[in-house]
Amino acid sequence: MCGRTWRAGRASRRTRGWRKSSAGGAGARRPGCAMPSPGGGIDTPVPPRRRIREREGNTADAPPPPRGPGRRMSSLDPLFRPRSVAVIGASTDPAKIGGRPVAYLLRAGYAGRILPVNPNAPEVQGLPAFASLDAVPGEVDLAVVTVPAAAVPAAIEACIRKRVRAVVMFSAGYAETGEAGRAAQAALVARCREGGIRLLGPNALGLMNPGDGVYATFSASLHASWPKPGRVAIATQSGAVGTWCFTLLADRGAGISHLVTTGNEGDVDVAACIDWLADDPATGVILTYLEGARDGARLLAALEKCRARGKPVVAMKVGTSEVGAAATESHTGTLAGADAGYAAAFQAAGAWRAGSLAEAADIAAACTAGPLPRGRSVGIVTISGGAGAFLADAAAAQGFDVPALPEEAQAELRAVISFAGTRNPVDTTAQVANEKDAFGRMLEIMLRHGRFDMLVGFLAFLAENPARLDPALPALKRARQAWPLVPFLFGMRAPVATRAMLLQMGIAGFDDPNQAMQAATALAWLGEQQDRRLPGLPSPAPRALPDGPLDEAACRALLSEAGLPFAPSYVAHSAEEACDAAAALGWPVVLKVLSPNLAHKSEAGGVRLDLCDAAGLRAAWDSMLAEVRERAPQARVNGALVSPMLRGGVEVVLGMTRDPVFGPLLMFGLGGVFVEVLRDVGFRLAPLTRDAALDLIRSVKGFPLLDGARGRPKVDLGAIADALVALSRFAEAHPEAAGVEVNPFLALPEGGFGLDAVILRATG
Amino acid sequence: MCGRTWRAGRASRRTRGWRKSSAGGAGARRPGCAMPSPGGGIDTPVPPRRRIREREGNTADAPPPPRGPGRRMSSLDPLFRPRSVAVIGASTDPAKIGGRPVAYLLRAGYAGRILPVNPNAPEVQGLPAFASLDAVPGEVDLAVVTVPAAAVPAAIEACIRKRVRAVVMFSAGYAETGEAGRAAQAALVARCREGGIRLLGPNALGLMNPGDGVYATFSASLHASWPKPGRVAIATQSGAVGTWCFTLLADRGAGISHLVTTGNEGDVDVAACIDWLADDPATGVILTYLEGARDGARLLAALEKCRARGKPVVAMKVGTSEVGAAATESHTGTLAGADAGYAAAFQAAGAWRAGSLAEAADIAAACTAGPLPRGRSVGIVTISGGAGAFLADAAAAQGFDVPALPEEAQAELRAVISFAGTRNPVDTTAQVANEKDAFGRMLEIMLRHGRFDMLVGFLAFLAENPARLDPALPALKRARQAWPLVPFLFGMRAPVATRAMLLQMGIAGFDDPNQAMQAATALAWLGEQQDRRLPGLPSPAPRALPDGPLDEAACRALLSEAGLPFAPSYVAHSAEEACDAAAALGWPVVLKVLSPNLAHKSEAGGVRLDLCDAAGLRAAWDSMLAEVRERAPQARVNGALVSPMLRGGVEVVLGMTRDPVFGPLLMFGLGGVFVEVLRDVGFRLAPLTRDAALDLIRSVKGFPLLDGARGRPKVDLGAIADALVALSRFAEAHPEAAGVEVNPFLALPEGGFGLDAVILRATG
Known part of the structure; x- marks a missing residue:
């Protein structure tokens, strides 16, 4: 908890003189935890070091600006x-x-x-x-x-x-x-x-x-x-x-x-x-x-x-940029477009x-109103029941908890205003405009009992003029100081000066209560990112790809070596060799043409599924090669790959594309319509850790299909994650690989296997 | 086009005296089309009819307020x-x-x-x-x-x-x-x-x-x-x-x-x-x-x-309400929740x-800035290149056209400011702040050549003070009046009084350029809805459901009668009858237990697929009935339904649930994971027209699967729409039906068939 608080000690020498004496006062109430008060911590603005202008004597050197303790000089x-x-x-x-x-x-x-x-x-x-x-x-x-x-x-x-x-x-x-x-x-x-x-x-x-x-x-x-x-x-x-x-x-x-x-x-x-x-x-x-x-x-x-x-950091990135030609050759590259790299970078860096x-x-x-929240439990307080309803809707949509207050807290709230809504959302009613410190007292009751991570609310017109706000201010300030770690985010009507004064106290105001909830969403996410770090994994030594075009067998071999598991397979140069391979693998088998310059095997008729015996395999061999010769006469055929016909499990897609700015991007999605029609895929930067890979897998909309939705068996998420991590390392080690696609990768209840692989070589 | 303009003639007698003389002036430039000028049409505020207060003589009756021509008296x-x-x-x-x-x-x-x-x-x-x-x-x-x-x-x-x-x-x-x-x-x-x-x-x-x-x-x-x-x-x-x-x-x-x-x-x-x-x-x-x-x-x-x-109408609906118990019994009802009725109502009424x-x-x-736009072509103008980039991104995300200006228009723009961005987005550059009427002239060039339906832009600080705005105002006003049908929506920094003055001229200002684009989205949608109407279909005469529980055969019969096509089927009371039925239908067949009180046939083992011959069917009959007896001993079994095993096509789900406020809601979605995992479904109110049904079908994310995505055959959308319309009429005719689910409905390249049906009876 303490590790998450903002660092009051980071203030520069030049700001120290301006610090309010209240700094640290509230924090001192919680022993063992050096907490800044919301009003006296990092959010204290630094007044300009004005001086009486020396129009005549404008030649004296000003003293060099002091810097923060231990800060190194920068050329900037x-x-x-x-x-x-x-x-x-x-x-x-x-x-x-x-x-x-x-x-x-x-x-x-x-x-x-x-x-x-x-x-x-x-x-x-x-x-x-x-x-x-x-x-x-x-x-x-x-x-x-x-x-x-x-x-x-x-x-x-x-x-x-x-x-x-x-x-x-x-x-x-x-x-x-x-x-x-x-x-x-x-x-x-x-x-x-x-x-x-x-x-x-x-x-x-x-x-x-x-x-x-x-x-x-x-x-x-x-x-x-x-x-x-x-x-x-x-x-x-x-x-x-x-x-x-x-x-x-x-x-x-x-x-x-x-x-x-x-x-x-x-x-x-x-x-x-x-x-x-x-x-x-x-x-x-x-x-x-x-x-x-x-x-x-x-x-x-x-x-x-x-x-x-x-x-x-709050970032906005706009505009589309050109994507390298190599990237758009692959499905992964097309799905990534020009934006996935930035999205993945902001995600990775929090x-x-x-x-x-x-x-x-x-x-x-x-x-600037205080430390980031440390969880997703929200107290909602409004001075109008109507706004409470939509804030509760919005909180639910954001995946926040809106826990009901315990009965004793509700009784305490009713003791302040008998007809208040007390469950959470708390509706103080407009009556608080008439009762001096009722609003602040009710906040205090909520915070004392509710253990909320954030307080989101709607003050309506309470802050619009000092005559209404001033009586409520001391109790509001007390509540803020007593719970310095809980952001207060309120929709409110208020003049800019009042907004500034409240922000200074640690209370952020918004033109619309929905914006307050949107800010809560951002703050909660930012809080969750604070303890994460970009992986400091050592980059593998760069290696060259083998010369010449890469057929499926070569791609499988390269990726297997990098740690990606593939279903066993044999290269056959004749129908007889294929039958021997099938006998070794066990029937039924799949037969796929091997060609280093045929991008779309299936479209060229170069795939035969579910072959059950030698006669069928021989017939398939002949018809397949004939079809490929007819449909793709330019294809150089190196024989065919024989692999077992696997059933069950869930087909997923693992991919890599190289972003021109951020380098290798790893892609994950479910196969079939999820990738093709719904474009339900996610991207992360390399180097990918196992945790980030699991997070990526969980981020797609179709994830429940991997996780036992509606009676399906759960698949081995760890095996998929390990494969993605291996793909990430492969991408780092092989700068010549412009793109990789393992489609499908068959995710099974235990383990998983790549069933096909393509590696694109960088051109030029 | 004229039919879409706002009705200037609708102004009340009381407002007429306040009309600006400019009303209709701009419209008169386009003969044959009685267009209001943006500044003089429906958006003219009505000043209060103040009078010198007669504090002493406060007893005389005021004259009854005049009303609009032809307006009927209302008790309100x-x-x-x-x-x-x-x-x-x-x-x-x-x-x-x-x-x-x-x-x-x-x-x-x-x-x-x-x-x-x-x-x-x-x-x-x-x-x-x-x-x-x-x-x-x-x-x-x-x-x-x-x-x-x-x-x-x-x-x-x-x-x-x-x-x-x-x-x-x-x-x-x-x-x-x-x-x-x-x-x-x-x-x-x-x-x-x-x-x-x-x-x-x-x-x-x-x-x-x-x-x-x-x-x-x-x-x-x-x-x-x-x-x-x-x-x-x-x-x-x-x-x-x-x-x-x-x-x-x-x-x-x-x-x-x-x-x-x-x-x-x-x-x-x-x-x-x-x-x-x-x-x-x-x-x-x-x-x-x-x-x-x-x-x-x-x-x-x-x-x-x-x-x-x-x-x-701009509507906001919040809060969740209780859903009737009958509604949550069905899959459709659960997917609808408490909000689908309101969503469908706003959609239906535009x-x-x-x-x-x-x-x-x-x-x-x-x-209030003028008539609604009549299309989705957007001109983007900014006085900063940066904002143009994100407005173009946002327009693309909204499905707007951002057509490039013709070269002659671009040359004209460069003649005003040589280093302007001229393609669309047009970047006038901040130079317009220095050149009297450059901004308005550039707008005029854009509008003259661009045939835009809307103009969205970013004025930055141009309107922040009169010294900068006033020189640009006459040309801006001219452009607005010459194109009264094109909304001008600008992100701008401006005092409230300037905002009001500009809105009065027909120029809407927003705190953020993205909000201007969001408003463009809403206006374009509202414009598209203007010519639509709720269907004035006569309601069918109400009919009672047959007494007693409804098994699948009864549900199929009722819905068939209402016009929903089902695959042929026979009820069999013995394995022999089932074999006769299969022979008549053609092999292979599906066998499903018939029971009026068994909600989930599959879970109880009451379904056998792909039976290829009499021996297999007999064995399936015995094992199925034994399994149902064991797993669902309470189920009353009325025999079994024999129907052909159909392949191909795309499985979709048609459903009906009864909203407590809005009555029958029709649901459409793709089957399998689309409904189960992605909840990719849409709802519309009854009575459903064929056009609304087609619109509903097109609204789901999985729609490309029905429309030939990635080499699939296109299915017969008309057949699905007809089935939905029939379901809508069935729902209107049978108030006792709390819910209906036809899951799956097999959509084929020609026609389609229901393969299963459930009708829930309203309880209590």
Whole structure:
């Protein structure tokens, strides 16, 4: 339990001075467990370190920003937390793109040095300006490049001369414009790398760090709403989406630690930002929006680092991408499409995948309200019976427990409000609006008796104005502090300031009670993922596939060697050899043509089932080979495979396809209509552990068929899982294998056997 | 096309004076088609008919409210649009429950007479008060009863003496409290009925009609937000949910025509309210929230009336209800559960079922922006490329077309902004914020070339402040008016007043671009439902089931007579008779025990398949009867049924269960794992038309198996549909049949046959 709480000790030195004295107070009530209070833990926003602006003396170096205890230096520190910011192309007009960063830094009271570079103005927005970067005295951590693309090379050379450590580049006209732009961007990135400069952009909206007053952005959204410091970091490729997310969070009362938008990702990408944010003491939750990732392994590692640090990640991935030609050759590859890799990656790293930006903001804000829940038992409280009914429906649909309160608790609730609904959902009735602390007292009774993991509710208009909320507030606060591990998620009508105040107390508010339940679903899942880890399995040494095309016998041999069990089989080159094989295997048998260049045996007439005796087998041999010659004249025939005709069990499909970003993806599904018609399959990343394989098997809708549904025998799930793990290791060991399909694999009450196998070789 | 447009001519006399002169202007550009302009059609809110309050002379009768042309009088008119309102228990304190209706009526400038009844005060909130209702001069349309339950009987008697026509009753302590309360409520309702009074409540929050300034409610939410008149009517059982919906609508810039909350529904229920609102000229869209319905037929009729009047209904139904014992005896009944009836009813009547209140409000508000779309082709426009990607993903997931714009259109778009994305999604880029009317011009190019049915987009921060929006507004308005039939649905950041202004122009705004696409989905579906109608099939004359228990042979005979085809079969009373039957039918055959009291033949060993000859049949006869005697000694055995062993085709399940609210529900699913494991079934209400039956068949996930998936033969869908229609008529004709199951029904490439049948008799 203690291992699951958020780490109060992770707070940075810079935040310590701002800590409420209440921090740890509630935790102290439970001896032996160092729990943060919901109001004083990781969710405490960090006010900006404003200072009185020294417009005259704007030359003194600010002290280097302190870092969290034991935190290592990162080459991105000067980007996210610079001690000095030069603006190249700074405008005297604060409304212009080159003027905005200066205006925003001034408005934010940025404590470092602001260094406008403008060859034509001695002063920019009240600050002394420099004719060139070379003329700037002292060190420059970050340069914001606002000039058009044509002027960029000179600006970068100046940055290299000045040993600038990071550049934010607004300038557009690079990879987003076509081939010439891509080349220009590659040259730009190479030059920055040579010069030891980390580059955000080009074509980026830049970043904000409200806690430190850093605004290296030209976002116009700041005219309308000014960010408040808080615990959510936003990392997106799209600038518009990033600023949209920050305003959605603001609506929910949540502030931000950083907003970083990566644009063309010449150097710094979203994965690198997430990696840095995982170590950032000001960040408690990460909201990310991806259009694509260059490097799946780095993205996974960054997500995993967040999990290890106890920081939930809420991710949104959109857009379709091209899938390699080799992948679409296989059934598995077609089923995977372009999205299965991302889905499997978020699943593996325990990041919640949101379906919309509003959902992402709801959940990220809710994550700041306290530790993640540790179970699926939900208390439901409403001040209207009607809302209780649909919250109970929604909880049931999510697989939550909504346990009835014990009779003594119900009696206590009735003692507060005689006509309340007391079972769970608890309906306090609108009467609580008239009785000072009735609502908080009822919550306390629920929590004391109910042992709930989460509290979800509907406050209706209780929080809409202070006259109604204020009398209820002390008891509400008491309940929250006494149960700091239980998230409070309430649908409520409330002004943004009230939302922020309640979130600060550890109570997340939503525009709709259903959204509160949706957030509960996400939080419960995120909580379940917290103790998991990506497998640290050693990768097997890479091995080459044998030369030449691979027929079924060769595929079986390779996969058998890797640990995948197959039904016994013999290769026969004549009907007589086939009869000998059948005699050895036992009748009846199956006869399948062997050809390295025949993708669809059945369609070419190359399969004969259920052969019961030698006469039948001989006849089948002749007719099969004749049919194949006719239907697939190009097929090179190496004889035929003889294997026993097995019955019973359940046919499943094991597959592997290679995702261009995330590498081998393992697929599992039930055979026949489940794969063909319902596309009822699941995917997981390699390396696959046995537990993950079992989880994958259980994830398909047809799973009850393997588990004894309606009187069927249960099959050996462990045997399927072992086969999937072997397939995963095979995929890792054989980078040349673009895809594998074992279809069918016959799952039996004890053990299981592959009955067919295809391995696709990577082309090109 | 013209038939689908909303009826401008339906506006009431009272609204005509308020019409904008632009009404019809845009429509006139398309000759032959009387189209409302989006800004001047049904979505024009009706300002309240305020008058200068005559506090002194508050005795003159207001003129009777005018009604729409040709509209018939309804007994609910005095409830929804009273000419005079008495408040029994009126308080001098406007904050008290008895004081609020008076305060609200005064604030709204209600044009009729406000008649406070208070024995202890000569004046209430500045109005002369009456010691009793008897002392009130003139007629009283509506009395609001705010007194406690104990004082209610006297108040009702006074209402009857005064010939009051409708009562809104806040008083609680009735059916919601238990048995005694139910009895008191029944007496109250009976007395009102005798006295010719329509009753809303008891235990109701009452109603609002902002257009006429009628406020017969004690809702405290009015302190925080005051309703604006508009085109959405809200009808709910729960008061808290009703007021919540009105505030959600207000957030979206949509006003309301009525908010009516029915509480205990002693007399007036939600269905009656919907029925009245369907005829109300001020109402264009209905949002309803149901916990349950007493009378399914009346609810359906009311929903259907809304459809006939071109008024979309957005419905939310929550809570689970008890299902009759007879229903759960059958597989069909168990699969239906408590919700299938409501789902089928909304489907049949073309009402959109929303999953949350926020979704319901989004869609209801969007419905006020103009006519429903007439197809599924979507133009996507964003001012950020990132949002375009996820809108395109979401559109594809909804089965929308997102056709590429023709090259000439793309060239025109590039002429406006050279680096815009022009294919569809169109990415105008944030540049439109700087160029006066670029956004509107680009919309116009899209609409002119794209022939889109809907326009979905993302405005980001364009509408957040007037400085950015105002320059774009004229061109935006022009585009909207030139394409009045194409809904504009945009994710946007905007203040509520801007939202309202844009909605008034016919542009619906959403907090999240995904919500805009979700609304597009709902609008497209609602549009598709507009031309459909509930079948007006004559009900067959009711017939009794034969006496005594029904064995399979009897069930087959009954259903055959009703038009359901079955495979031929003979009843045999001995092995010899069975052999004769098999010879007549042709081998192989199936043998099934006949017993009127054996529910599960197979489990009792009462089925023998694939009998190929007389010897096998004789042996099977003996062993089957012996096994049944042993496993089900209580079963009365009437011999056995002999039928041919059929192969091929696809096994499906046809079923009927009787919903307690909506009557017969027809079920369809594929057999085997589809029903048993995946619960992949659909339900429709009786009477079922052939088209509805085909729609039902196509609705299941396994449908491709019937339609030739992966080389399978296509089965005869018409034959299945005919069988379902026959089953529907059988259910209507035999009210004693609580359930029917034809499982399996063998669907063949031509025709199909029932292979087994069970009819459950209603108990009690």
